[in-house]
Amino acid sequence: MNKHTGVFPALLTPFTAEGRINDKELERLIAYNIKKGVAGFYVNGSTQEAFLLREEERRHIYRLVKEICGDRVTLYAHIGCVSTEEAISYGHLATELGYDAVSAVAPFYYKFSVGEIKQHYRMIAKAVELPLILYNIPAFSGVSLTFDDFAELLEDDKMIGVKYTSADHFMLQRLCAAFPHKCFFNGYDETFAAGLIMGVGGGIGSTYNFMAEKFVDMQAKFKQGDIAGVQAVQDVVNRIIAALCRVGVMQGEKALLDMLGFDFGPCRAPFAPLSKEAMQYLADTVLPLL
Numbered sequence: 001m002n003k004h005t006g007v008f009p010a011l012l013t014p015f016t017a018e019g020r021i022n023d024k025e026l027e028r029l030i031a032y033n034i035k036k037g038v039a040g041f042y043v044n045g046s047t048q049e050a051f052l053l054r055e056e057e058r059r060h061i062y063r064l065v066k067e068i069c070g071d072r073v074t075l076y077a078h079i080g081c082v083s084t085e086e087a088i089s090y091g092h093l094a095t096e097l098g099y100d101a102v103s104a105v106a107p108f109y110y111k112f113s114v115g116e117i118k119q120h121y122r123m124i125a126k127a128v129e130l131p132l133i134l135y136n137i138p139a140f141s142g143v144s145l146t147f148d149d150f151a152e153l154l155e156d157d158k159m160i161g162v163k164y165t166s167a168d169h170f171m172l173q174r175l176c177a178a179f180p181h182k183c184f185f186n187g188y189d190e191t192f193a194a195g196l197i198m199g200v201g202g203g204i205g206s207t208y209n210f211m212a213e214k215f216v217d218m219q220a221k222f223k224q225g226d227i228a229g230v231q232a233v234q235d236v237v238n239r240i241i242a243a244l245c246r247v248g249v250m251q252g253e254k255a256l257l258d259m260l261g262f263d264f265g266p267c268r269a270p271f272a273p274l275s276k277e278a279m280q281y282l283a284d285t286v287l288p289l290l
C-alpha cells in the first residue's frame, strides 16, 4: 500500500492536571492506534490544539511523536500558521526529524488575497525539503480556494495532495479525477464514505483517535465492494459524531478517551471544560456504540 493512503488520526493533546503536555498519555494513544492498523498520524493539527500551544510545546510534540513512532508509520507534520516564516521554521524541524511530509492550513485571520495564499504555499514548498499536503478547511480558516486555485498549486511537484475538510464533494471528485497521482484525504469524518466514493485514498480525522477501527473497517469494506457495509459503519460513526457535536467535538473526544482508560484532561482555554451532564450524555449515547 502507498504510504500516503489509509487512516490517519489527527492526534489530540493530553494535558496533565497542571496543564502541561502529558507525554506518557500521548505515547499510549499512539500505541493504541498503531495496534488498530492506522497508516500514520497527523501531528500538530487543529485537533492537537496547535494554535493553543506555545512554540516550544509544538516543537516538543513534533520530536516526541517521531521518537515514539520511529519508522513504523507515516508521519505528517502540520506546520500551518499565519506567518510564512514560522511555518517554514516548523517545516525545517519536521525535515530534520524525518517526517514523511508537511501539511499547512491556509494562512487565516487577515483575509489574505488568493495570490498571497498561493505565494505562502509556494514559499513553503520551495524552502522546505519535504513534500507538502495542502489543508483545505474553509469553515475554520475562512479561506475558500476554488478548483482552479488547487489545480494551479497541484501543478507543483512538491505539492503532493490535499487534506480536504469540506462538504463540497463535487470539487473533491473533480480534484481526485484531475490529479490521479496526487493523494487526497477525507477531512470530515462524518462523510468518510462519501470521500471514498469520490476517490480519496484515505482520511485524516479527529474522531479516529478513539474509533480508528471503524474507519479502517470502512475502507476495507469499500475495497471489497461492500457498500451496504460501509453505509452501516458510517451510520454508527455519525450517531457518535452527532452526540459529540452537541457537547463540543474535541472536549468530547478527550472525555471519551478518559472513559476508555486514558487520562487526557480538558482542552485549553478558551475551550470550556465539559459539564458532568455532558459527560454522562456521552457515556450513555456513545459508549454502547463503540
Ligand code: MN9
Residues within 6 Å of the ligand: 010, 046, 047, 137, 140, 165, 187, 188, 189, 190, 204, 205, 206, 207, 241, 249
Ligand atoms: O479535519 C477534523 N476537523 C477539525 C478534520 O477538527 C476541525 C474532523 O475530523 C472533525 O473534527 C470531525 C468532526 O466534525 O469530522
